[in-house]
Amino acid sequence: MLYYKDLGRMDYLSALELQERLVELKKSESISDILLFVEHPHVYTIGRGGDLSNVLAAQDIPVHRASRGGDVTYHGPGQLVVYPIIDLRSKLRKDVHRYLSNLESAAIRTLQDFSLDASRRPPYTGIWIDNKKIAAIGVAVRRSITYHGLALNVNTDLAYFDRIIPCGLTWADVTSMAKELGKEQSAKDVKVKFLDRFAEAFGYSDTLDIVNFSEFQAGQKGASYEARDGR
DSSP, X not given: OEEEEEEEXXXXXXXHHHHHHHHHHHHTTOSOOEEEEEEOOSEEEEOTTOOGGGBOOOTTSOEEEOSSSSSEEEEOTTEEEEEEEOBTTSTTSOSHHHHHHHHHHHHHHHHHHXXXXXXXXXXXXXXXXXXXXXXXXXXXXXXXXXXXXXXXXXXXOGGXXXXXXXXXXXTOEEOOHHHHHTSOXXXXXXXXXXXXXXXHHHXXXXXXXXXXXXXXXXXXXXXXXXXXXXX
């Protein structure tokens, strides 16, 4: 069973604190696997091995060092950020490499649902349309529990990427679903598709929305949930 919660707009540090709290609960097996959806206010983040010089002109936008992999990226309005808090010890998710592959597959299949031909581009991370990155991936794992995750540019203002060297790749461009399709996309529709594709990739039998998130965070097994669309 995969539980999920749409957090709406939440600042980056608050979302990170929430993830770390859920990771601790997950380590003690107090909660089930959960997928968090969130949209951040403008922020730049740099992964563990990232180079600060790839931030060219942050100006008034905060910059935070993150515990995830990868280099610098941008988060902001119009972007779908996904944070899976799941247990890699499950037989369905044997290792980090398989986890990354499944996460990439979920994003690629979601984009295919919107008639976008996206793909991996080894050895570089993320999801690509030709030389343009449409989704950035940076994950962390603590005692087999995942956090951080994926950022998909849906209706993102791509001008904010001009202030950085995205992922440290000087030759790469950045794109969005809105740019590729020529019009703004429904964030709700993208979330629904991604949730389905993620569940398929990881073999979950069902997805349930968390009604009382405070109970879930408290690790209470009796917290209230509801099936999406009657599932």
